[in-house]
Amino acid sequence: MDKTPLQECPEKTALQKHCEFFDQDKDGTIMPWETYKGFRDLGFGFITSTLSAFVINLFLSYPTQDSKIPNPLLPIYIKNVHRGKHTSDSDTYNTDGTINPKKFEQFQKLIRECTNGKDVITTLSEALKLSELFRHGFDPVGGTASKGEWVFLWLANDYKLDAKDIQASYDGTLFEIIAKRRADEKKK
Missing domain, CATH: 1.10.238 (Recoverin; domain 1)
Structure with a gap:
């Protein structure tokens, strides 16, 4: 191994x-x-x-x-x-796993497109709509993976996603933030 x-x-x-x-x-x-x-x-x-x-x-x-x-x-x-890396993803990660800044800059625009002008995704249908924007033609496996990732992220982040949350997800910090919040909630 x-x-x-x-x-x-x-x-x-x-x-x-x-x-x-x-x-x-x-x-x-x-x-x-x-x-x-x-x-x-x-x-x-x-x-x-x-x-x-x-x-x-x-x-x-x-x-x-x-x-x-x-x-x-x-x-x-x-x-x-x-x-x-699967198909029908946002292409924010390059093939080597680094971030493509041009793709990332589009998120604020895409969020507004999914939410009729708001800066935050607050419904399941908006999270699903965001995933649909990245679908590459008929791609059941990649499309399902993309939907799952966006829905799980939306659920884990207390039913909301904004550009800052998405950036924190891509750079690896959001999961730690969410886990700490969940641990703090359990202590109360």
């Missing part, structure tokens, strides 16, 4: 930072149980977290590994996470 600790990566890409939240033990791989724990920390229930962990690790494990033989434990290797 090829395990390269994320700390050894000289410069992490934005996509690696986005995924790093789910690497609970910071060893450079995200195992299904770590994905599950990450979803629980974001406030999702047992069933949603279990299904998400299975589906996400199932689809991202093989493209991110260096071996041609699939690993039955379904690890996601963060150093290669750029290989798991």
